[in-house]
Amino acid sequence: MLTLVATSAITSGFIQDPTALLLARFQFAFTVAFHIIFPAFTIGLASYLAVLEGLYLKTRNPVYQKLFRYWVKIFAVAFGMGVVSGIVMSYQFGTNWSVFSDKAGPVIGPLMGYEVLTAFFLEAGFLGVMLFGMNKVGEKLHFFATLMVAIGTAISAFWILSVNSWMQTPTGFAMNDVGQFIVVDWFEVVFNPSFPYRLAHMLLAAYLTTAFVVGAVAAWHLLKDKTNAGARKMFSMAMWMALIVAPLQVFVGDLHGLNTQEYQPAKVAAMEGHFETQRQAPLYLFGLPNEDTASVDYAVKIPGLASFILKHDFDAEVTGLDAFPRDEWPPVAIVFWSFRVMVGIGMLMVLIGVWSGIQRWRGKLYDSPLLHRAALFMGPMGFVAVVAGWIVTEVGRQPWVVYGLLRTSDAASPIALEGIAGSLLAFIVVYFLVFGAGTFYIIRKMAGSPDNVNIPDYAKRQHAMAVERMFYDDDDQSPSKREDK
Secondary structure (H helix, E strand, O other), rough: OEEEHHHHHOOOOOOOOOHHHHHHHHHHHHHHHHHHHHHHHHHHHHHHHHHHHHHHHHOOOOEEEEEEEEHHHHHHHHHHHHHHHHHHHHHHHHHHOHHHHHHHHHHHHHHHHHHHHHHHHHHHHHHHHHHHHHOOHHHHHHHHHHHHHHHHHHHHHHHHHHHHHHHHOOOOOEEEOOOOEEEHHHHHOOOOOOOOHHHHHHHHHHHHHHHHHHHHHHHHHHOOOOHHHHHHHHHHHHHHHHHHHHHHHHHHHHHHHHHHHHHHHHHHHHOOOOOEEEEOHHHHHHHHEOOOOOOOEEEEEEEOHHHHHEEEEOOOOEEEEOOOOOHHHHHHHHHHHHHHHHHHHHHHHHHHHHHHHHHHHHOOOOOOOHHHHHHOOOHHHHHHHEEEEEEEEHHOOOEEEOOOOOOOHHHOOOOOOOHHHHHHHHHHHHHHHHHHHHHHHHHHHHHHHHHOOOOOOOHHHHHHHHHHHHHHHHOOOOOHHHHHO
């Protein structure tokens, strides 16, 4: 009955006001863009905290304990903002997108419920022990709680990415007699064709985002005092992640792109700016996509390289947007440029990782102000790349909310323009005030030195000895350079 009522309202022209539909889409985009930066940080930071605590238990080096206590407060604030911003989106499914909720609810609803029953309950159950139980429970139990929180964040990503991936590459479903998607095979629904690639790509993005935030904070303190023991350890660990994970992300991103080419060729055509199906398709480095003329103006391109990247053959034919009806084209310019922002930042991350590896080999990892300034600049770039990647994924899927099956314009609720505009304005004001204050608090915490964190009395003597040994840490300096310190 809900489907019939909503469909009747849509066909009557109530929600088909293009401005109302655009604002409904923008509202969801705005809230998702705010929300995604917090999980992208907390997924990686939870794992980093588990590593820090594990290293402390193994080595008894109080530097690790100080770093854990330093970052756990930041994690708590970021985690709280992520939870609050995520709850808002679930309400939007029922307000602005009730037709989508009705049609896709039999598939999407259980998956979202599984996320709550597994990930959220796991995180909530152990988060209090992790945040407040360090001096109240045993060390091993506290470490176990930290591990459970880290695992919970990864499980949360698993279910959310499964939901999103099903909307991108729907499988394992059938349609019932009232037009709803119903599950035929849960395994095919959860492990749909694009899910493994999206999950790997997102988790690596989260780890890189956290690594570059940690690296930027460390670089800030090293620029003020290169003998800061906590900053040295943070910077070393962050740059190891950049050196190892950034190239791995490029490889996984390529696999993800090949999968997208197979299942969503129109999205890839928009990403690459290919309006025409052609052999020896060029790779456009820069240019201005023009949908009116179906061309890329002022293009800087490398002939044949797109064919090689997408098909591993310079002479291969690559599908262009001319293979699809015009009303099924995604907004080309937005997808085209967002993709280049994401890839460009990824290449900079690889460059920083390689640069840090060279400086580490030379024994100059902590004596390179230019590298530290570059790392400081790259601190927020992970968030920019994550948001740009989300734009590529979601805008590139348009005009579909369930790819090829349910249009976005047919999934909206019958809400008047005034209602959507008012709620959007309220979201903008409240989000910038609340989350702006939270972000300001986090930055203030980051400005404090990790060496100023208080640790229990029993660890202070160990800390003093650890600081003295920092200059001779085999993990931080090459053997040939240690004696210079």
